[in-house]
Amino acid sequence: MVFTPTCYGVSCDVAALAELCHERGIPLVTDDAWGLDHSFSGQLPPSALRCGADLAIGSVHKSLTGLSQTSVLSVQGELVDRHRLQRCFELEESTSASTLLISSIDGARRQFVRDGEELLGHAVRMAERLRRRLDAIDGLRVVPPARLLGEAAAVHADPTHVIIELGGLGIGGYAADDRLRDEHGIDVELADHRRLMALVTFAHDEADIDRLAAALEQLAAEHAGAAGQTERIASPDTLLTEHAMLPREAFFAPSEMVRPEDAAGRINADIVTPYPPGITVLAPGEVITEPILEHLESVVALGGFVEGATDQALDRFRVTAQRPLSPVPPAGSEPATPPLGRPRVDP
Ligand SMILES: Cc1ncc(COP(=O)(O)O)c(C=O)c1O
Structure with missing residues (x-):
């Protein structure tokens, strides 16, 4: 299972992963939350399904026009057993499906099958206009999509996600x-410790783009000369840790709330996820380390929001009553024990 594209609009090489999986008879599942629009425009990266994913799960309300809570499962090929998928789906399904939500999915599908190329082409043009406007503002750096490629596993960048470095x-x-x-009454799609990201859609026109550019111009003018003060946060390599318990076991285990200074070396029981960008820093069953605590503290100090933690202010951490059997390895080293909970391949 891969999470691609990211909310920043960057996709990995799904075609290569699909080939590797298929050689071994394993289905490839993609979290296509941010990629449904890719199926409807030649100006956007290729869709997960076109690249060979077997099952893609996407949010119609994110990049298309569905009402909130509309997601779709798309399946192709023979590797996913559709009867089994149906049974799994029914385990979670409400018995009172919403006609409104289902109609909204169908309306979005119809709209983009019919007019997607034109609508998304407009979004790409508006995003280019925003990039041009922001490039002229001192102190702002708009990340060109091409700059994102080649870094780690990135092979495609969605031009409608305009990433602005502050x-x-x-x-x-x-x-x-x-x-x-x-x-200014403007909501951007995403903020992190040092960036904003505007998601430009077909519904934006020149006036919207110019309004955002003018607001950022004003912000830049007020902050002129303050360069270099933006905080940095930890590199992901320092946040690696050991899995001491299966996530499910840790989540349901007897637990207690401890202060941050007593949390290092304990087994975390919550899903601790700074949002945005929504990437879990501590999963249940992982051993809490000092670098992770420092990282979470700096995210909260910078104004970030941490989802999934019982105490979202992070004054306390929920940890299992049981302590890890082995000592915590230094950050960046190989786990002392093989990771638990590897997915069972059961096509
Ligand atoms: C990568 C990713 N997957 C899944 C989701 C959740 O999707 P949904 O809003 O359809 O529940 C999000 C939401 O932001 C996301 O960013």
Whole structure:
């Protein structure tokens, strides 16, 4: 299972992964939350299904026009047993399906099958306009899609996700996001510790783009000369840790709340996820380390929001009553024990 594209609009090489999986008879599942629009425009990256994914799960409300809570499962090929998929789906399904939501999925499907190329082409043009406007503002750096490629496993970048680096202004993304909302009535799709990301859609016109550019111009003017103050957060390599228990066991195990200073070396019981970008830093069953605690503390200090933690202010961590059997390895080293909970391949 791979999470691609990311909410920043960057996709990995699904075609290569699909080939590797298929050689071994394993189905490839993609979290296509941000990629449903890719099926409807030649100007966007190729869709997961076109690249050979067997099952793709996408949010109609994110990049198409579904009402919130509309997601679709798309399946192709023979590797996923559709009867089994149906049974699994029914385990979770409500017995009172919403006509409104299902109609909204069908309306979005119809709209994009019919007009997707034109609508998404407009979004790409509006995103280019935004890039041009922002490129002229001192202190802002708009990341060109091509710059994202070749880094780690990135092979495609969606041009409608406009990533704006604020490093030159000395203001963090969370604070800039608050100011855009409070002072200009503008909501961007995503903020992180040092960036904003505007998701430009077919519904935006020149006036919308110019309004955002003018708001950022004002922000940049107010922060001129503050360069270099933007905080950095930990590199992912320092956040590796050991899995001491299966996630399910840890989540349901007897637990207690401990202060951050007593949390290092204990087994985490929650799904601790700074959002955005929504990437879990501590899963249930993982051993809490000092670098992870410092990282989470800096995310909260910068104004980030941590989902999944019982105490979202992170004054306390929910940990299992049981302690890990082996000592915590130093950050970045190989886990002392083989990771638990590897998925069973059961086509
Ligand atoms: C990568 C990813 N997968 C899944 C989801 C959740 O999708 P949904 O909103 O359809 O529940 C999100 C939501 O932000 C996401 O970013």
